[in-house]
Amino acid sequence: MTFLLRNPEVFANDDVIQNYVKQGRAILVKGDATVKEDIKTGWETALQHGNGSVDLTLFSVGKISLLPTSRHPLTYNALKVDTRSSIY
Numbered sequence: 001m002t003f004l005l006r007n008p009e010v011f012a013n014d015d016v017i018q019n020y021v022k023q024g025r026a027i028l029v030k031g032d033a034t035v036k037e038d039i040k041t042g043w044e045t046a047l048q049h050g051n052g053s054v055d056l057t058l059f060s061v062g063k064i065s066l067l068p069t070s071r072h073p074l075t076y077n078a079l080k081v082d083t084r085s086s087i088y
Contacts, residue, residue, distance in 0.1 A: 001020070001025065001026045001027070002026075002027045002029060002042065002045050002046035002049060002050070003026065003027070003028050003029065004029050004031045004033055004038065004039070004041075004042035005028060005029065005030060005031070006030070006031070006032050006033075007030075008028040008029075008030050011028060024049075027045055027046075027049050029041060029042050029045050033059075
């Protein structure tokens with residue numbers, strides 16, 4: 001899992017995330033999702049650590065999250081996923 005974060009230090013005291021970082025299962029990339037080069041770096045890092053593929057993209061920039069209201073099975077099931085349990 002690759003996180004593009006303005007401030008990767010937000011996970012500094014998160015034992016769950018830090019455990020995954022130490023195992024190499026989570027990658028923290030410092031960057032701004034409104035800066036084209038930072039987005040490019042995030043994608044390149046995700047592709048490198050994902051063996052050339054990305055399974056899921058979660059985009060949550062800003063203070064308000066807009067969730068799709070579609071009942072498409074993929075969308076609907078993805079919205080029910082607990083973020084903590086999805087990385088186990």
